Amino acid sequence: MTAAAQDLRIALIGLPNCGKTALFNRLTGSRQKVANYPGVTVERKEGQFRGASGRQYRVLDLPGTYSLTPTTLDEAITRDVALGRFAQEQRPETIVFVADATHLPLSIRLALEVKRLGLPMIMVLNMSDLARKRGFNVDHDVLSRELGVPVVETVAVSRRGADSLIATLEAMQIAPSPGSPAGEWREPSSEDVAATHLEASRILGIAGYHEPLRSATVERIDSILLHPVYGMLALGILLFFVFQAVFSWAAWPMDLIDAGVVTLAEFVNGVMAEGPLRSLLADGIISGVGSVVIFLPQIIILFAFILALEDSGYLPRAAYLLDRVMSSAGLSGRAFIPLLSSFACAIPGIMATRTIPNLRDRLATIMVAPLMTCSARLPVYALLIAAFIPDRDIGWFNLQGIVLFALYFAGVAGALLVAWVFKRLRRGHEAHLLMLELPDYQWPNLQNLVLGLWERIRLFLARAGGIILALMVLLWFLSTYPAPPAGASGAPIEYSFAGQLGYALAWVLAPIGFNWQIAIALIPGLAAREVAVAALGTVYALSGDEEAVTSSLSSVIAAEWSLATGLALLAWYVFAPQCLATIAVVKRETNGWRYPLIMTGYLFALAYLAAFVTYRLALAFGGG
Amino acid sequence: MARKQGESRPLSQLVVGEQAVVARVDAGDLLARRLLEIGFYPGAVVEVVAAMWPGDDPLAVRVGGATFALRRHEADGVTVT
Numbered sequence: 001m002t003a004a005a006q007d008l009r010i011a012l013i014g015l016p017n018c019g020k021t022a023l024f025n026r027l028t029g030s031r032q033k034v035a036n037y038p039g040v041t042v043e044r045k046e047g048q049f050r051g052a053s054g055r056q057y058r059v060l061d062l063p064g065t066y067s068l069t070p071t072t073l074d075e076a077i078t079r080d081v082a083l084g085r086f087a088q089e090q091r092p093e094t095i096v097f098v099a100d101a102t103h104l105p106l107s108i109r110l111a112l113e114v115k116r117l118g119l120p121m122i123m124v125l126n127m128s129d130l131a132r133k134r135g136f137n138v139d140h141d142v143l144s145r146e147l148g149v150p151v152v153e154t155v156a157v158s159r160r161g162a163d164s165l166i167a168t169l170e171a172m173q174i175a176p177s178p179g180s181p182a183g184e185w186r187e188p189s190s191e192d193v194a195a196t197h198l199e200a201s202r203i204l205g206i207a208g209y210h211e212p213l214r215s216a217t218v219e220r221i222d223s224i225l226l227h228p229v230y231g232m233l234a235l236g237i238l239l240f241f242v243f244q245a246v247f248s249w250a251a252w253p254m255d256l257i258d259a260g261v262v263t264l265a266e267f268v269n270g271v272m273a274e275g276p277l278r279s280l281l282a283d284g285i286i287s288g289v290g291s292v293v294i295f296l297p298q299i300i301i302l303f304a305f306i307l308a309l310e311d312s313g314y315l316p317r318a319a320y321l322l323d324r325v326m327s328s329a330g331l332s333g334r335a336f337i338p339l340l341s342s343f344a345c346a347i348p349g350i351m352a353t354r355t356i357p358n359l360r361d362r363l364a365t366i367m368v369a370p371l372m373t374c375s376a377r378l379p380v381y382a383l384l385i386a387a388f389i390p391d392r393d394i395g396w397f398n399l400q401g402i403v404l405f406a407l408y409f410a411g412v413a414g415a416l417l418v419a420w421v422f423k424r425l426r427r428g429h430e431a432h433l434l435m436l437e438l439p440d441y442q443w444p445n446l447q448n449l450v451l452g453l454w455e456r457i458r459l460f461l462a463r464a465g466g467i468i469l470a471l472m473v474l475l476w477f478l479s480t481y482p483a484p485p486a487g488a489s490g491a492p493i494e495y496s497f498a499g500q501l502g503y504a505l506a507w508v509l510a511p512i513g514f515n516w517q518i519a520i521a522l523i524p525g526l527a528a529r530e531v532a533v534a535a536l537g538t539v540y541a542l543s544g545d546e547e548a549v550t551s552s553l554s555s556v557i558a559a560e561w562s563l564a565t566g567l568a569l570l571a572w573y574v575f576a577p578q579c580l581a582t583i584a585v586v587k588r589e590t591n592g593w594r595y596p597l598i599m600t601g602y603l604f605a606l607a608y609l610a611a612f613v614t615y616r617l618a619l620a621f622g623g624g
Numbered sequence: 625m626a627r628k629q630g631e632s633r634p635l636s637q638l639v640v641g642e643q644a645v646v647a648r649v650d651a652g653d654l655l656a657r658r659l660l661e662i663g664f665y666p667g668a669v670v671e672v673v674a675a676m677w678p679g680d681d682p683l684a685v686r687v688g689g690a691t692f693a694l695r696r697h698e699a700d701g702v703t704v705t
Binding site: 066067069071103104105106109190193194197198211219222223226227228229316319321323324327333433435436437438439 | 654655656657658659660661662663665666668673674675676677678679681682684688689690691692693694695698
């Protein structure tokens with residue numbers, strides 16, 4: 001037998017919010033691999049650790065579930081892996097059942113269901129320190145006897161908190177049985193479910209467990225945070241603060257990355273001989289990857305907030321508060337988190353829709369995520385606002401600020417409208433489940449925060465980075481070749497494939513007030529929106545560092561374009577699918593071309609319509 | 625709303641702070657099943673702890689030591705006495 005075959009495979013199963021992931025992090029530290037299950041978009045988390053005997057354990061963190069009868073893809077994976085029915089995954093040899101010790105009834109019920117799978121099992125009472133502090137005393141011996149499995153206590157958030165689990169695993173000396181056959185199993189009936197509830201409360205009764213009263217603190221906090229008025233107010237203040245942080249704290253690391261990218265490109269330009277390879281490296285790869293990496297600070301700050309809020313138990317409450325508003329537009333309250341992420345970048349937002357159990361709700365959320373004003377739109381907005389909107393105070397407010405707010409608002413309003421139309425187009429009615437648990441509040445844990453952030457960063461860089469890199473190389477090729485003929489007077493990009501395409505597009509875009517320079521700039525802008533600014537600079541044959549480009553470009557376009565054109569381009573950018581990486585991620589997340597194509601189509605149609613209406617209205621009001 | 629007994633009514637009709645006992649769960653298959661699994665089985669004690677405006681939708685319901693947010697039509701599937 002090979003060493004890997006002697007590894008013991010254990011699977012963590014438990015309810016959502018039972019602290020399973022914290023325990024997984026405690027057991028495996030940074031020795032984790034996060035990927036997707038093949039063919040589906042459910043995350044597969046595996047890690048390793050070594051026991052005192054030197055034996056290697058491979059831990060699979062299965063998605064949390066309330067039962068083995070799945071309502072979501074995630075829950076189906078948990079059942080299928082545990083049963084050995086999942087083709088690409090070996091059946092685990094042991095199940096570590098993780099229960100939140102402060103809240104046992106549903107855990108014990110699920111444990112009774114899981115035990116019927118017929119695998120060796122250990123019952124872990126996690127957060128046992130908290131439970132003791134709150135005065136729960138459960139007789140472990142009774143629990144162990146009644147369930148017929150060993151019971152251990154863990155404190156996933158403290159340093160040696162998982163030692164008792166490891167010791168028990170070592171003592172059990174389970175033989176590895178790779179490729180053990182799928183188990184016999186029958187889906188429990190409703191009567192079975194009710195029976196397991198009664199059995200669970202019988203066991204807990206003789207083990208001396210009392211149902212926890214709602215803690216007075218939680219009750220007091222909830223009476224404010226779940227209140228229709230105060231709760232909404234608190235959520236508004238919180239969101240305002242998060243946005244402030246995302247945009248102001250991220251400013252200097254973004255400048256730093258920007259400067260680094262420019263320096264690196266200059267260095268390459270300095271040491272390499274003039275030629276296609278240098279151009280590819282400096283203009284294609286370095287600036288292309290740079291255009292993605294620059295959003296990392298914002299994504300890190302936003303996700304730090306999201307993870308901390310998630311850990312604290314607040315996020316489900318925000319979903320509760322917003323469910324009514326969002327469901328009237330055809331979205332679920334759960335869509336709140338992905339849409340919030342989309343304000344930094346739609347890509348992590350779309351990846352976060354995996355937490356939405358209903359497929360249609362999830363698709364609706366994916367479809368509208370690109371309408372949230374991501375930070376890549378900001379450079380374009382900044383350029384156009386500076387060029388066309390006078391810097392004037394209106395009452396307490398600044399006109400430029402009002403326009404920026406209006407653009408954000410237009411995105412959100414557009415999203416609600418699109419989601420509503422999407423809902424009307426759905427055939428038939430199916431049950432939409434909210435059924436969201438509102439867990440007790442707790443302090444966020446630093447280790448979980450850091451590991452969670454690291455995972456998000458890695459995923460973002462791997463998915464977006466790879467796609468962007470390929471696209472940037474392609475777009476670099478399109479905008480560089482063929483080279484301009486000798487003695488040509490215009491900017492080189494005019495003669496390239498992208499330039500030719502831009503000219504061809506110009507007549508389509510003329511009714512919405514775009515000239516050929518804009519048409520050309522929109523093509524490289526497909527890779528990432530803000531690239532359009534640099535492309536406009538290229539088309540207007542400007543040179544100099546980026547800051548100079550932006551400021552002089554702003555005066556050039558203010559002189560050359562009409563106000564109507566400037567406003568139409570702003571309206572275009574609220575809706576246009578100017579980001580191929582997003583489309584690619586949608587394709588990956590929905591496993592096909594159908595939804596990315598629908599999305600691209602409707603976004604272009606909306607953008608064209610919005611720009612057309614804006615242009616014509618502006619002309620009518622004398623903005624020509 | 626058909627009432628079997630004088631005092632049985634849908635869970636969604638409880639006011640905030642009111643406790644009741646689950647009599648039965650009847651809703652579409654998937655919905656009933658999940659309600660049952662998260663603790664709404666006959667005999668379980670429930671309490672509405674918060675309700676959103678307008679129309680008490682969604683509701684926050686305490687059951688078996690846990691709190692769940694339920695949409696009104698989800699809560700309608702649970703009959704309490």
